[in-house]
Amino acid sequence: MAYTADRTWVSGEIPDGAMFNTYIRDNLKWLSTDKPMFRGYSSANISTGANTWTDMTMDTERFDNASIHSTVSQTARMTVPASSAGKFLAGGHLEWAANSGGTTREGRIRVNDSTVVGQQFGGPRSASIAARAMVPAFYAMAVADWFSLQAFQDSTTLNVLASGNYSPEAWCLWHGI
Amino acid sequence: MAYQTDRTWVSGEHPTNAMFNVIRDNLKWLSTDKPMCRVTFAGGDNLNFTHSAWNDIVFGAESFDNAAMHSIASATERVIAQAAGKFLYGCTISWSRWDSGSGTAGTRRSLQTLLNGATVIAANEGGPITDDSGGAALDGHVSVLTCYSMAAADYFGSQFQDNATASNLNSGATSPFGGQHYSWAMWVGI
Numbered sequence: 520m521a522y523t524a525d526r527t528w529v530s531g532e533i534p535d536g537a538m539f540n541t542y543i544r545d546n547l548k549w550l551s552t553d554k555p556m557f558r559g560y561s562s563a564n565i566s567t568g569a570n571t572w573t574d575m576t577m578d579t580e581r582f583d584n585a586s587i588h589s590t591v592s593q594t595a596r597m598t599v600p601a602s603s604a605g606k607f608l609a610g611g612h613l614e615w616a617a618n619s620g621g622t623t624r625e626g627r628i629r630v631n632d633s634t635v636v637g638q639q640f641g642g643p644r645s646a647s648i649a650a651r652a653m654v655p656a657f658y659a660m661a662v663a664d665w666f667s668l669q670a671f672q673d674s675t676t677l678n679v680l681a682s683g684n685y686s687p688e689a690w691c692l693w694h695g696i
Numbered sequence: 697m698a699y700q701t702d703r704t705w706v707s708g709e710h711p712t713n714a715m716f717n718v719i720r721d722n723l724k725w726l727s728t729d730k731p732m733c734r735v736t737f738a739g740g741d742n743l744n745f746t747h748s749a750w751n752d753i754v755f756g757a758e759s760f761d762n763a764a765m766h767s768i769a770s771a772t773e774r775v776i777a778q779a780a781g782k783f784l785y786g787c788t789i790s791w792s793r794w795d796s797g798s799g800t801a802g803t804r805r806s807l808q809t810l811l812n813g814a815t816v817i818a819a820n821e822g823g824p825i826t827d828d829s830g831g832a833a834l835d836g837h838v839s840v841l842t843c844y845s846m847a848a849a850d851y852f853g854s855q856f857q858d859n860a861t862a863s864n865l866n867s868g869a870t871s872p873f874g875g876q877h878y879s880w881a882m883w884v885g886i
Contacts, residue, residue, distance in 0.1 A: 539705035543719060547702045550726050556782050558843060582782070582845050587820040608784070610841055612818055642821040643803045648859075651806065651818035657839045683816035685808075690843045692782065692884060 521602030522549045555585035555603050558690035565666060565672055574669040575611065575679065575687040576577060584619045587691065596632040598665040605696045607660045611668035613641060613679055615650040616684035620674030626652040627669050628689075630660070633664065649680060657694075666691055698779045699725045699886060731763035731778055734880040738768075750808070750855040753789060755879060765881060767879060772868050773853045775881045777846035785855040786806045789877035791822070791836040801825050802859035807838045809854045811846075818842035843884070852881055 526542040528534070559577035567573040574595035582586060585600045597609065613626045624641035641652025654668065668689040672681050679687045700718050705711070721729075738756025745751040752773040758766055763778045777783055791805050806818040822838025840854065 534708035536709070538706040539703075539711075544702040545702060547719070547722050547726070551699050551722070553703075554885060556843075556885055581800055584713075608843070610843060612842070613874055614819065639820075642823065645803055651808075651819040653822050653840050653842070684811065684844075685817050685819055685842075690845060694824070694884075 520545055520549070520551065522554075527603060539563035553584065554693040555587050555600055555607075556690075556692040557585070557587040558688065559583065559588050559590075559596055559597075560684070560686075561679075561681055564616075564681050565670075566676060566678055567615075567672060569675050569677070570622045570671075570673050571672050572627070572669045572681075575613070575670060575689065577687070577689065579686075587633055593658075593665075596660040596665040597666045597667070597689060599660045599662050601662055602684055603693055604660060604662050606694045607658060607666070607691050608694050609637070609656045609658070609666045609689070609691040611637075611654045611689040612685040612687065613652045613654075613668075613670050613682050614682045615641065615672060616678045616680055617647055617649045618674050618677055619643055619644050619646045621672055623671070623673055624650040624652060626654040627671070628656045628666055629669065630666060632667065636666075639661070644674075649682070651686070697721055697725070697729070699730075702832040709755070729755055729762065730883040731783075732794075733761035733765040733775060734878060735761065735766045735775065736878040745856075746839045747802070748857065748859045750857050751879060753787065753854045753856060754880070759878070763792075774851040774852070775879055776851040777848060777881075777883075780846060780848045780886070781821060782843060783846050783852075783881050784841070784884050785818075785852045785881040786839065787877075787879040788837065788839040788840045789822075789856055791858065799861035801827065802861070803861040804857065804859050805836045805838055807840055807854060807859045809840050809842060810851060812846065812850055813825075813850065813853055816860060817844050848874070853881070854879060 549651045558581040576594040627638040636658045637654045637656030639654045641650045734753035736757045752771045805822040811817050818840040820840045826834050864871050
């Protein structure tokens with residue numbers, strides 16, 4: 520259930536149970552509990568080719584109250600559910616295997632596989648230290664739009680590591696209409 | 697007072713003031729009372745740290761804290777979820793520019809955020825790493841932002857690490873953080 524336009528009450532009317540449930544209970548529930556919120560991750564390393572942006576698929580969910588994500592199909596996507604258009608915060612976390620090659624490690628968040636809405640360089644490039652990056656984004660989303668997190672590096676075939684509770688891991692939440 | 701279960705209303709009932717006050721309290725929670733804090737470096741904090749090791753970032757002052765999420769007296773590195781729910785958390789720190797006259801600059805300026813001092817839930821790498829011996833250099837900065845599901849009494853904390861060898865990264869009142877390093881958190885949902 521989405522957020523319903525707030526009612527302008529009229530003097531003399533007698534609000535019934537349905538009005539209270541729609542305009543008060545459900546809207547409060549939306550703001551506290553039901554607004555879409557998701558965080559998920561890949562439980563395994565993801566191999567990335569050099570000079571190629573690679574989708575970070577997620578096979579596990581930490582929380583998902585609105586079927587934003589599927590662990591079966593299009594598992595890189597965080598999709599805006601029905602009736603939930605609005606402004607969304609999103610973020611992604613990446614850690615690459617230690618490797619000194621190449622010149623860059625980058626992460627980015629796209630909308631609908633086309634528009635980049637957040638991008639961040641990572642580092643360091645080192646044979647002994649794993650490179651890390653965190654990408655934030657805030658964007659106005661329509662129903663069925665989706666965010667996805669991608670990783671890039673220009674060394675050689677290199678893993679994005681399944682590390683701690685942060686890599687590769689992404690999240691989003693509805694913040695307002 | 698935490699967020700209370702929203703009432704399902706029944707046609708024909710006469711709402712009492714107590715019922716309306718639950719609405720009031722829940723609206724207050726969403727607007728005013730949901731836990732929110734921003735904590736900052738204080739001039740008296742200890743700036744010394746160990747290179748090539750993770751160091752807790754401690755916070756000796758608070759810009760705001762409406763729910764006792766942080767203490768300036770004990771465990772000052774912690775930002776505590778006093779209510780269960782999803783929280784946004786962020787942290788920003790700043791290193792001073794490196795002086796080539798002392799030791800080596802190293803290759804990393806790292807920041808990570810832990811849940812309950814044990815599990816890394818966010819990490820990022822900052823920069824640039826520049827030499828101020830010529831008079832023109834930049835401080836290094838790094839931030840993290842994350843969203844995580846917290847139980848009551850769970851806490852966030854952030855750590856930093858560089859692999860420089862000189863102590864000049866933490867010398868002087870404006871280094872390495874210059875009052876710029878801060879952390880914040882807020883409840884965003886159940």
